[in-house]
Amino acid sequence: MIIERNGCFLLQTLHTSYLFNILKSGHPEHLHYGASVISETQYEEFLKASSFGDGSESEAASICLNNICYSLSEKHPAAGGNMISYSDDFPGIALEDLPLEISSFGKGDIRDPFILVTHENGSKTSDFTFEKASITNDIQAPSSLPGSYDDSVKTSVGSSEDYAQQLVVTYKDKEYGTCLEVIYSVYPECDVITRRAVIVSANEKIHIDRIMSNQIDFHENGLVFTSFHGRWADEMHRTDSVCDGGRCVSEEMAAGESGSRSNPFVMISHKDTTEDSGYCYGFNLIYSGNHYEALSSNGYDKSRFISGISPATFGWTLDKGERFETPESIMTFDMNGANGMSRHMHDFVRKHIVRGKWRDKNRPILINSWEASYFRFTESSLLKLAKEAAGLGIELFVMDDGWFGKRDDDKSSLGDWYENKDKLPGGISGLSKKINDLGLLFGIWVEPEMVNEDSDLYRAHPDWAVQVPGHAHSKGRNQMNLDLTRTDVQDYVIESMKKVFGSGDISYVKWDMNRIFSDCYSKELPADRQDEFMHRYYIGLYRIMKELTDSFPDILFEGCSAGGNRFDLGILCYFPQIWGSDDTDAICRADIQRGYSYGYPQSTVGAHVSATPNHQTLNTVPLETRFDVASFGCFGYELNLCDITASDKKEIKDQIDFYKKYRHTLQFGHYYRLDDGRCITVSDDGKKAIAFMLQRESRPNRDVVTLRTCGLDDSKTYHITNRYVDIDLKTMGSLINMFTPIHIKQDGIIHNIANSVVKVQNEREDMTAPGALLNRVGVRLRPKFGSTGFDQDGDKTGILRTGDSRLYIIESV
Structure with missing residues (x-):
């Protein structure tokens, strides 16, 4: 008013x-x-x-x-x-x-x-x-x-x-x-x-x-x-x-x-x-x-x-x-x-x-090929990865960088948007059809704002690259920015991307930008208007984005700029989601995603489960923690499913089934930050909520944990459970000798056989409480293992090592 x-x-x-x-x-x-x-x-x-x-x-x-x-x-x-x-x-x-x-x-x-x-x-x-x-x-x-x-x-x-x-x-x-x-x-x-x-x-x-x-x-x-x-x-x-x-x-x-x-x-x-x-x-x-x-x-x-x-x-x-x-x-x-x-x-x-078809629509669970293969892949290896993904319940397969020109590393071919037929003999059309036949949607990676000096595009149009004529230019990631202040360059990007997006059944596009600007200059602008360059660049970029999103309204576009270098509302006006960070380490990502949560809803943040040791930090984080953190966003996987164990595949399938059940609440629920780095997302009707807790540091003899929520309906009564995950016997290390009739050597034959058939029972929460109590006081969770008091015959003690996490399911009754 x-x-x-x-x-x-x-x-x-x-x-x-x-x-x-x-x-x-x-x-x-x-x-x-x-x-x-x-x-x-x-x-x-x-x-x-x-x-x-x-x-x-x-x-x-x-x-x-x-x-x-x-x-x-x-x-x-x-x-x-x-x-x-x-x-x-x-x-x-x-x-x-x-x-x-x-x-x-x-x-x-x-x-x-x-x-x-x-x-x-x-x-x-x-x-x-x-x-x-x-x-x-x-x-x-x-x-x-x-x-x-x-x-x-x-x-x-x-x-x-x-x-x-x-x-x-x-x-x-x-x-x-x-x-x-x-x-x-x-x-x-x-x-x-x-x-x-x-x-x-x-x-x-x-x-x-x-x-x-x-x-x-x-x-x-x-x-x-x-x-x-x-x-x-x-x-x-x-x-x-x-x-x-x-x-x-x-x-x-x-x-x-x-x-x-x-x-x-x-x-x-x-x-x-x-x-x-x-x-x-x-x-x-x-x-x-x-x-x-x-x-x-x-x-x-x-x-x-x-x-x-x-x-x-x-x-x-x-x-x-x-x-x-x-x-x-x-x-x-x-x-x-x-x-x-x-x-x-x-x-x-x-x-x-956020607007368009995907504004209110649940985002598909994806597998991205980047950390699985980087530039080294063939159509056969991609299909092998896709088959594993389909069998686990993943919905979207994304082919990342390396599919075009002579792109075997990051030194060449940006700007040459035609298929590398050595890698993709059937082109995008042939691969996308084979992916679709597996029951998966197909997605692709592009970086349209950039050009390598070693490219057909640069050799034909060196003046299209952003550089000061007659002076040395500083590059980032071996590439240069295209001058999007120019209408002819904008037109080239629009037409080349239309050919790519129309070349197969493409449902998703990851739009990347892997360098910042230097030596900002346009040959099309007079000397006294060079200070207009940067703003005119974004006028040109927004024109490109509008033309392409209007032409392909069904495609789910995800913005990316070396991770979260361009995570902003301007991009979100065209692309419904943005890759949150190139760091997929779950412990780091918990902090990064909490930072985004102050200004951006979780439905806009791309978040993936990756391999361990992590490719950015070499940290080893449990698979369940990697899932718990990534589930509070537009969720997917970025690891080689062909190389993981059968038990990890089973766990991933369970994760996907769980995520599909609570996907809308996780992506579109009302998000609240709780104490100690925890968070909760609550459905619109207040009937469902998922809370997250991360054990950043496990210390002995501190077993009492209180979970206090936010955003629940005070007048409703809720049932609280936790997402249950079995724990490997090896988690207990040599401590198992306290419970076994014979001595078991660590990593010995008996230890490995026992580990394959015996699982340590973790805690199971089962409480009912008013929303008012949950919001204002909180509930006391089952005790954590603290060097004493472990109940090896039941499910009353929680094993939360440093880096472990929990999801709590809270549903009205």
Whole structure:
């Protein structure tokens, strides 16, 4: 709901309020964003007001809104010492000490600016004041995607089925005539508000040095800025910084992608906020390029958050009458900690970012060939792997890198998108048919944004590669970026991918990008517009993605960029899921996926079970733990099923049967983070839940464990069991000699025979408890083995070694 009265604006969701008003000087004063400031009765009054306009029905609401705004507005009798007075007409206004909706440079606001432009005369001073506002009720929400544009980029969201309210506030620079539109959309059910900006040049040519998508000025400092950082194969580590002064920044300024180094999702909270209590804000950006998020504090107990395209590597020139639109920013708030905030963000991403056939559809269980064979495979070896997969209940076979050109390593053939007939004599068509005949869907790997110097494409079009003419170029993974700012390069990628995707019965595409950018330059851009390169690249990429997803609506696309280097909302607008990390070590993945969970639902995260010792860390992790961790995502396997033992195959088949039974809850349930790295996902109706617990360190004589849940229905009664897995006899080591009538030598003949027929009974949970008890107190689980008290004749003691885990099934009765 959006309502305006006498220069006061209220944007209201079910549980949050966003308020600002227009000062006499024309500047927009930000008053409040956070917990709702009106009651349910007042909410109904405001709904009437927004429906009936300025009639008598809305008089009470108008008075109420104006009173609220006056109560929240700051009352400054004069500018403070050592501040700039805005103007002779308004000497009491000092923009440095006002919370604002937008900020610029040159009139006294010396904080991080929302917008900075250079005018034809060289001045960077701007003065945007209120011109007009328009509210559109019950319209179809913006349905364009990132990259849909007229003469600039447009990044509004919303599917064609969604309806929302939109507020457009226009500000004008009184000196230069430049217009700045700030566009808000309200999604009440998700408690989400989106915001973006459009700048339109008027009487002159201007250069945009920076333009953000969002700005929130808080009336306090000492807030906690939470960002997520890492590196290749080690993404999404949470970092909390208290901003008492200065500036906290999360930025991807030069890599050319949203980045494993700094994800565009951030949070702002109070110091005492936890997962389940306290004020928590979540912010994200619908964009895949360089980004900037910053929280700064000044000496006047004010904090400013801004987010948008990173200004470090961005610039844009507008001729007279041209416009530029920023990517769209997402924001949400909850009073009940990070879990409450995450639930709003998850709902919004699932309903309004992800779209198409796969938005609400269960994802298939896949086997990917990469860690099974890397580049060394034949059609025969792939079919052998596929037959094993089909026999275990896997649904989708994915052929990874190495199938095209002369691709036997990572040094050649990117850009040459034709089959290697030595490996695939029947081509994609022949292989896909054979895979389908086994009862499996067929998928394929591509990396369309890249080119190797050793390729037919580079030899034919060296000018299509991103490099500075006449200068040495730095490569990554032996490859170069294609210049997607060029329409001819975009057309080549579109047509070559259409040929690939149409060459067989392809149900899934893994779209990879394995290097960041360097030496950014386009031969098609003049020297004074090279700072537009990176943004134009993503305009081109989004055009490619839209053309291909429109042409192949049934294909399930998964984004990938050396793992999670480009895990962002821009990609999710086209591809329903993204590979979470190239690190498939389950212990590492538990932390990585927990990091993603703050801003992204589990239905968007690709997660696989891989071999042990793990190929990235050489750690040895139990098969059950690898499954438990990967099950909280878009699930699959990435190991050579032809080489594993019969007992592992049996265990994998059991895992697949279990996952299929609870797949929808695991992929689309409401996700909550619990204590000690645990988590739970709860079905929409509250009748089913799966909880996860990881034993990071096993220590003796500490056997009591409490499982406290979140998100269950307090009024329901639940039955709690655990996913039961037999334990090998060898798990007990030489300790078995305490229980056997004869001495058994470790790894001897008797030991190996006994291990093949005898299993150690693990614990079996079987409890019934009210949801209120589970949510507020928790239940005591069966004791863990702690060097004493093991019940070798029953199933009352749990064996949880370091690296073991459990899944708990919680179902209403």
